[in-house]
Amino acid sequence: MAKKSQTNLEQYQDVRLSATTRIWVITVAILGVCVPLSVVTRSGAILPLVAIGGAAVGTVAIWR
Incomplete structure (x- = not known):
């Protein structure tokens, strides 16, 4: 049973x-x-900063 849970956890991390x-x-x-x-x-650095900020927020949401 423990091996099955570990396999599921590894697949989750890959996703x-x-x-x-x-x-x-x-x-x-x-x-x-x-x-x-x-x-x-x-517009200066507004557009690139928004893109990086959105990616950062998405990354945090996925890893939580």
Whole structure:
């Protein structure tokens, strides 16, 4: 019985790691668009900071 529980726990951790990786890959793509866009719109660092903040909040939510 203990081995079955341990296997379920390992699968659960893999899902969290997979979701975290996906969040940050998408965030890097968004930053690739936001940085030139923030220069054109003269909004400064607001767009990239919002993207990083959203990824951080999502990561915390997944790991809790």
